[in-house]
Amino acid sequence: MACKNDSHEQPETSGTKTTTENATVKKGQAFIDNDQSQASVLQIALNSKDHTTLVAAVQAADLENSLSNAGPLTVFAPTNAAFDALPAGTVEDLLKPENKEKLAFILKHHVTPGNYAKDFMKKFKKVGQASGENAPVLVEGDDVLVGGARIVASIPAGNGIVHVVDKVILPEN
Secondary structure: OOOOOOHHHOEEEEEEEEEOOOOOOOOOHHHOOOOOOOHHHHHHHHHHHHHHHHHHHHHHHHOOOOOOOOOOOEEEOOOOOHHOOOOOOHHHHOHHHHHHHHHHHHHHEEEOOOOOOOOHHEEEEEEOOOOOOEEEEEEEEEEEEEEEEEEEEEEOOOOOOEEEEEOOOOOOO
């Protein structure tokens, strides 16, 4: 097989999307069917009725592949109720295409490189987020709060861990 300049038209492939004449097909690790291994942090969110707003935000920001990579990742996953607690119109505004970069920054502020169980989180005063900022960690008895969000459940994933949180963690900047 040799590489040559073929005259056949190929779909445009830029980023994680392939554009054809009639449809846009997403590509990448997040879009490979795999029922053999442990669910990724993305698959856990996709299969949760309590995280539909988070999933919509991840999709609007085109971060699906980031949450499906090998990791390990610690993801602080706000529930739908956590998003509902934001000021009226905030979520709808963030989901607009012109706010994609801002939305991605906020979502990255919910991800920490590494696999940190809740009890291990108690050893930190702050954690570095994928946004490039830090989120403070506060321990109140058995509770752990990250950026003011309380960890209410933890689910192991094939590429890390998902900590379900009761609040959207907003970056300082």
